Amino acid sequence: MPRVWDVPVHDSTRVRDARVAAEEAAALVGLDESRTAAAALVATELATNLIKHAHGGQLLVDTVAPPSGRGGLVVQIVAVDHGPGMADVRAALGDGFSTAGSLGAGLGTCRRVADDFDLHSVPGRGTVALARVGAAAKADARETVAARAGGVNIPFAGAQRSGDAWTWVRAGDRLTLMLADGLGHGPEASRASTAAVDELHRSAHLPCAEVLRRLDRALRGTRGAAVAVAQVDTGAGRLWFAGIGNVGARLREGDSWRHLLSRPGIVGVHRPTTLRETEVPWAADRLLVLHSDGLPSRWVPPSDPGLPACDPAVTAAVIVRDASSSARPVRDDTAVAVLSPTQPDRP
Structure with missing residues (x-):
């Protein structure tokens, strides 16, 4: 019976819970130390963003089949909020972008270390950010599926x-x-x-x-x-x-x-x-x-x-x-x- 982690993130004390959830999910699918660290980093960054930019939200951590259907299970981390949303998603994904006075490396870092990363945001409705981390670092060439x-x-x-x-x-x-x-x-x-x-x-x-x-x-x-x-x-x-x-x-x-x-x-x-x-x-x-x-x-x-x-x-x-x-x-x-x-x- 697979475990699912639903972490409400409304203050900084829950960032640790998000990181621990990612580490436990990584152990469940057998990730090595470096990929476990990548999953923990992604969960930490996404949880921190929920506090800084959305006044809190929800982090869902699960183990799922990868989109290609090839290989074993991967760790899926989804951050969901009802916050102000982003007017320029492309800019927000670039390193150095910030709306909270920080270094702005969070989403860019997540995008680099995750096997899959995607983000949907609408001003006034909120943001959903997704990352998956598997056993191997992100490949340059991707299998095309219909x-x-x-x-x-x-x-x-x-x-x-x-x-x-x-x-x-x-x-x-x-x-x-x-x-x-x-x-x-x-x-x-x-x-x-x-x-x-x-x-x-x-x-x-x-x-x-x-x-x-x-x-x-x-x-x-x-x-x-x-x-x-x-x-x-x-x-x-x-x-x-x-x-x-x-x-x-x-x-x-x-x-x-x-x-x-x-x-x-x-x-x-x-x-x-x-x-x-x-x-x-x-x-x-x-x-x-x-x-x-x-x-x-x-x-x-x-x-x-x-x-x-x-x-x-x-x-x-x-x-x-x-x-x-x-x-x-x-x-x-x-x-x-x-x-x-x-x-x-x-x-």
Whole structure:
């Protein structure tokens, strides 16, 4: 059952907690001393920025599959705030830039030492910064992939483990994304969703409906889970989706959004006899969002035209941030996973 660190950062005393969370996550995925130090540095800089520039925020530390789908797990660090935002993101990423009288090396340093770094900021709405640190230093040449997946997972009430889980598997032109919401929350919910993750890695070569049948068998003996499975074949330009239970799925097609419907039931407890797959075209203007019911049912899809070009985990974090606030806290474990076409590198 994977650990998730949700660190509220509202004063300087929590910067140490952020660093320790990154170090513990690094130990979990087996990073060496130098890469552990890089993860700790990134967490420290992002937490410090939350205090200096946003009057506090939230730092999420998790272990995830890298965007390329190659290699082992990496440490993902996401800083989320409702602060003033940045008018010039490009300038903020340059060394020497500062709005707080500091040396301004924080974001530039994070960008250099992390394997992946991305940032989305809108004046008046806040900022999301993302970094991933893996076993090796950032390579100069990157593998080009036609689609990518990412997400965030937030445990309910600061628990160490979330009852939600998401994962994805790449096989050639086909990418399979799954999100599982274990019934309730706590260790038993986490056990169910973790069983779904383990089985997905054995069954991702199968069609969505057959994956759900395999998951149903794997989750018997647990309290069960709501599960959504999506597959995209970038070569064929097709997307398939099937879901069971109270999990949400929305697909952006150009400027509009549509719901992809799941069947009633609980995987591992009560699977519907008939499972239908939704098949739709997949193109460069598509964006798929899977989410658990920790996200309010009436959440509003992001309208920022620049967001789809961001790392999908950044998009997921922005969705969670904009759907909740201190006045409307999440009411359950909350996971959001995003599947998007690969966009050209942004300047």
